[in-house]
Amino acid sequence: MIPYLGTLLCLLPLGLPYPLIKGRPNDTGSNLFPVNPPSLNVTGLADACNGEGFDAVTLDDQGVMHYFRGDFVWAGFHGPAQRINETWKHLHGPIDAAFRNHNKNKPLEHQRTYIFQGSNVFCYFEGSLLAGFPRPISQEFPGVPGNLDSAVECHSGECKADSAIFFKGDTVYIYSPQEVPPVKQRQWAAVGNCTAAVRWLERYYCFNGINFTRFNPVSGEVLSARPLDTRDYFVRCPGRGHGHNVRQNATLMAIKNRCSGQSFEAFSSDDKGRMYAFRGGWYFRTDDNKDGWHPWPLSHTWRDLHGAVDAAFSWENKMYFIQGSQVVIYLSDQIYIPVLGYPKPLIDELGVTEIDAAFTCPHSSELYVIRDNELRMVDLQQSPRSPARERTISHSQVDSAMCNFNGLFIFQGPLFYHYKDVEELVSSTEPPKPGNIAERFLDCLS
Template identity: 70%
Template sequence: MKMARHLAVSVFICLLSLGVSYPLIKGKPDDKGSNRLHINETNTNATDPADRCAEEGFGAMTLDDQGVMHYFRDSFVWTGFRGKAQYINETWPGLTGPVDAAFRIHNKEQPQLHQRTYVFKGSRVWSFFEGRPVSGYPRPISQEFPGVPDNLDAAVECHSGECKTDSVIFFKGGKVYIYSPHEVPPVKERRWSALGNCTAAVRWLERYYCFKGTNFTRFDPVSGEVLSPRLLDTRDYFVSCPGRGHGEAAMRNATFASIKNRCSGRPFEAFSSDDKGRTYAFRGGWYFRVDSSKDGWHAWPLNHTWRTLQGPVDTVFNWENKMYFIQGSQVIIYLTDQIYVPVLGYPKSLQEELGLTEVDAAFTCPLSSELYVIKGNKLQMVDLKKTPRVPGEEKVIAHTQVDSAMCNTHGIYLFQGPVYYHYLNVGQLLTASQWPKPGNISVNFFDC
């Protein structure tokens, strides 16, 4: 029997309901920014222009190509959750503040442009990659982004699948300009009256945020619909400020902190990888997006992505653009095309859906309908294409217990405690008489 995992999480209901977390940086859960010139090392005076907690908020925000968040205001820039003020021209060569807008472009079809950071000021745009200015910049905005106005208020990239195509959303004076270079016309003008104008905007972990001074809200990048129940304060979520922070009492709870800390060594209840290469790790009612390290590896409550899902999960697997969650004796399914939409008629019982009563771990390999289920030291195959679904013959494997399992283009991974075991395919798993050399989950999956 799989160990009981359903921890008491009621004390954290306020965190779950808001679904917003701190934007920590890859490999740096206690980031203090870069080691360049620091200004105002101990300042807490909100009237000081070099104070990241000042009432003015930020004029622009963006992630760079390394997944590090940058906050711009006047002549200064702050790096990361706890970064100190630095002069913009000290860290962004050739650029002085204030800047109007910034974003990190997403364009996999043109690798020479992909992951560049663009910064806007007046009628010109600068481009940077790996901390260095790109040759040929600055350029006129009208030349780089035809149809987009000068003197912008904010800008944010939108990825294909979240928008129709890879696009950039520009804000100016209450109007929205959606720049899609592969469409005709390339610029579409909108008014999102519910959202209003943004003084800064950023995409982080597939979510879109509009900032107005120190306040911010989450929004739909296609419709402009406001998705946050109320305005939130940047100083409680995006930057560290004295005496502020969302859920500080809960964060002091050692168990809760270890659940949200990807490097804690605490076991994960489930791992899953889909045909699009998205990989998730699940622990205690929270999840980590493992494959998007450049957006920061950070824990999110399940219902922030899967809106009706709460509490720990036992097993997760994917098949035909659907994501299956097993919680106890129930199965819940979500469509995965663009956003995760619950499939009508679920949850259903595990027996009704898969012909099983208990599962320790389960996995499907890319583009395959064969679901492999592990219970104790037994492996069974269920063909998901068949109706009704009937588990096949039980076969013995070398492992007597696993927490979770996953299969991707690199092979099969069995997870147990803080380590994992890698097999090239199901045949190797079935014929192995002893375990392969274990790997460290925190080190090899989370870069701890």
């Protein structure tokens, strides 16, 4: 929540900024770095670019980002500000805080958008105010105070359990009804006073006026080197935006544009269903695109990991990355934690010297490595590890491979080949009909 400013100027619409990329049925990825972004100037409303910041920022159940300030809200990536009560019925601004709840174990609460105002909370789903709301915050979230500054949800796996984080003054309230006690208080001096907060694509952002920082939702550690301006990342403003330089670098643009057709060096899926695509030192999370797309540097998620990876796979709550003749391992917890003693030589860790692709299937200790047209199995439970005999496959060149609950995928250039399992791969005399990687895994149209 920011102090309400009575003077409201003209509007520039909330355009689609570089980070906030929503997939569309006709998406080719060209909206990632638009050359001529739309610019509307509607007088009499609020200006998203005037440096005032926002009272609250949240996603709704459709994956649309909403920015609240005073009596106005900017919804999605296009169009002018609207009065809050035009889209959020029975609600008048200003508001204090908002978040989209995440709790798959409670379907009647999951994906609901909670909006806080004074001592009351409103709850919306599919554009409607739910019955029984507004109601006192103390009734819906016992132990959480009113007149909040900001709030944000935290997902299980990123926090210990599905929970909500509330900011008021110097105190942080962690609300997790599954735990005892259900409310814990913290002092996060490094984060400071968050006038708004939001979770987007596994990342947590604290806004202080027009600036924002990224933070760890468990420890309160600030992960940004310095505060950044919201107008360069979250809203499109004339003459601003950190994506402009990318258009001048065709190589980098092809890497960061998921729909460019450039090949990926690795795909990986873990037992929790998380799926990643790696290219040129960057990665996309591909298993859930509801909230949009964004390329991230490897080091954002895997500390000290930089550059291209040759292969990646998961086993027993650990993620392995192979770069050249070296392998590095990360423990998969609420964050990825580097295992001490790595990197190590590939020959010492897996008993092989070169790899084009590698994969494990769910809940299996059998690692399969591919080099040229040869497939070998390494039992990860053995010590020392040594590969089994070679088995020939019908692919002469492989960029990457991945096995999950949907089967086995071989990736080559812009195409993928789907097999039921390893035995079907080795028994096939020729590859099956290929599919398009960008269409199947990245929500693009060719």
